[in-house]
Amino acid sequence: MARQRNIWRLARRPVGTIAEGDLAYGSEALPELQPGQFLLQVLYLSLDPTNRIWMSDAEQYMPPVGLGEPMRGLVAGRVVESRKDGVEVGALYAGMGAWADHMVTDGQGLQPLALPPGVPLSVGFGVFGLVGPTAYFGLLDIGRPKAGETLVVSAAAGGVGQIVGQIGKIKGCRVIGIAGGPDKCRFVVDELGFDAAIDYRSEDVGARLDALAPDGVDINFEQVGGAVSDAVFARMRLFGRMPLCGLIASYNDTAERPGPAASAAWRQMLMRRLTVQGFIVTDYAARWDEAVQALGGWMAEGRIKTRQDVRPGLARALEHLDSLYTGGNFGKLLVEVGA
Numbered sequence: 272m273a274r275q276r277n278i279w280r281l282a283r284r285p286v287g288t289i290a291e292g293d294l295a296y297g298s299e300a301l302p303e304l305q306p307g308q309f310l311l312q313v314l315y316l317s318l319d320p321t322n323r324i325w326m327s328d329a330e331q332y333m334p335p336v337g338l339g340e341p342m343r344g345l346v347a348g349r350v351v352e353s354r355k356d357g358v359e360v361g362a363l364y365a366g367m368g369a370w371a372d373h374m375v376t377d378g379q380g381l382q383p384l385a386l387p388p389g390v391p392l393s394v395g396f397g398v399f400g401l402v403g404p405t406a407y408f409g410l411l412d413i414g415r416p417k418a419g420e421t422l423v424v425s426a427a428a429g430g431v432g433q434i435v436g437q438i439g440k441i442k443g444c445r446v447i448g449i450a451g452g453p454d455k456c457r458f459v460v461d462e463l464g465f466d467a468a469i470d471y472r473s474e475d476v477g478a479r480l481d482a483l484a485p486d487g488v489d490i491n492f493e494q495v496g497g498a499v500s501d502a503v504f505a506r507m508r509l510f511g512r513m514p515l516c517g518l519i520a521s522y523n524d525t526a527e528r529p530g531p532a533a534s535a536a537w538r539q540m541l542m543r544r545l546t547v548q549g550f551i552v553t554d555y556a557a558r559w560d561e562a563v564q565a566l567g568g569w570m571a572e573g574r575i576k577t578r579q580d581v582r583p584g585l586a587r588a589l590e591h592l593d594s595l596y597t598g599g600n601f602g603k604l605l606v607e608v609g610a
Contacts, residue, residue, distance in 0.1 A: 274301045277585055279342040279370035285326055288596070293326065294342055294370075294589055302375045309353035311364060311374045311381070315396050316585065316606040317345040318592050319430075320494075320517050332551045341369035347384060347396035348374070348608075363392065365400050372585055372608050382559075387567050397579045397603040398570070402430035404562040405516055405552040410435050410492060411442075412555075413514035413548045418443030420489035423480070423503050427468065428455035428578075430603030431516065434566070435492045436465045437575045444490070447483055449476060449499055451598040458601075463576060472598075477502040493517070504536060507545055515549040578602030 275298050282295040304310055325336050325343050336343050346368035350360050355378060367380035386395040409431075416422060422439040426432045427448025436459060439446045448459040448468040456468035469479045476499055480488070487508035493500055494517040507513070540547060555562070569575040580602040582591040587606075594600045 274373075275299065276301050276371055276373040278372075279585075279588060281326060281336045281338055281340055281342055283338065284328060285323070289323065289326070289589065289593065291589075296586060296589075301373055304352060304354050304375055306354050308375055308377050309350050309355045309358045311346075311348040311368070311376060312351045313346045313348040313368065313372050313374060313585075313608045315347045315393060315581075316370060316588060316608055317347075317396070317400055318588065318595060318604040318606060319345065319401065320595055322592060323596070332553070341371060344368060344370050345400055346374070347392060347400060365396055370585065370588055387571060390570070393579050393581055393605055393607075394577060397430060397605055398434070398566060398575075398577055399563050401552060402603055403434055403566045404555060404559060405431050406434035406438060407562040407566060408552065408555045408558070409514040409516050409550055410438050410490070413546075413550060414490040414492060414512050416442040416444050416490060419445070421445045421447065421484045421487070421508075422490040422492065423447045423449065423484070423488050424465075424492045425449045425495040425499055425503070426517075427459045427465065428601060429494070430577075430579075431494060432492070433459065433463055433577060433602070434575060437463055437569075439490075440464050441569065441574055445484075447480070447488075449495075449503075455601060458578070462578075471499050477505065480506050487511070490514075501536075504539065507539065507543055509543050511543060511545050513545060513547040515547060516552070579605055581605045581607050583607050 277298050279294050279296050283293055285293045324331050328335050347365040350358055350362045353360055363384040364381045365384040366382050368374050416439055422444040424432045424436045427436055428450040436446045436448055446465045448465045449471055450456050450459060450468055451472045456470050459465040459468050467483050469476055488503055488506050489508050489511050491503045491513045493513055493515045580600045585608045591606055595604060
């Protein structure tokens, strides 16, 4: 009898919020292993805002997931069988894969995952798999932080945001996080060392920024969009920089929102000579090791701490994904596939 795997496939393209039936979960036979391939047991699946983009057929940075195809996701797992030279049973790999508990692969899109001593797989994958390099390259290459500058980080308690703020502190910035709820705000200040936090659910973001950064904002690491982004945008200083890696507030929208496309925002960009640059972390694939080495060194020194939000069970992945768009996650969201 052929070996089986559990897998999610895209059944239809979501309209607005992802709904039950947009993805289908089931069991199917694993393909036979061919020369040059190996079998990866997926241990962790990363859930990321871009999952919603991949489900759509809108213009995006890589081909959308086709109807009936396995749902795409970043995974970390262990090799359990190999017919590929140089790939040993027991080795850890991470990279682009599928929402499944096993994958037959030739290794394309996957890289060996070397964990620093004492770092659990969930932490190493949560930091080095995607969010750490996103924070590292976005802030340092585009934000270009200087000591004494003010950095604002939206989604500050999330996977990327928590690392951005800590790198900002390493570089000598004053860091203000924006997060949803008092627990997340306390976390980024008390645990991660941010200078201040704003609870967008209960506070006027613009008024709090006026109090915390009366001279304005030098860098806005933008992940959210919408009203929070507008409040920061209006308080940018001359020659401010805005790395733009996400607009999660609008990913489930079915109509365009007003915002930075308005003429007033374009006037601000001109008069304040702002740099607003979108980026995708895969733009920096050739420099990945640079980010991993730097982040690993800072973690070993105790200068970067992270929190993972690990949820049990591949069968509940779609349920867990919804928390990204409601602010229900607290830290980097991972599914423990075997749980």
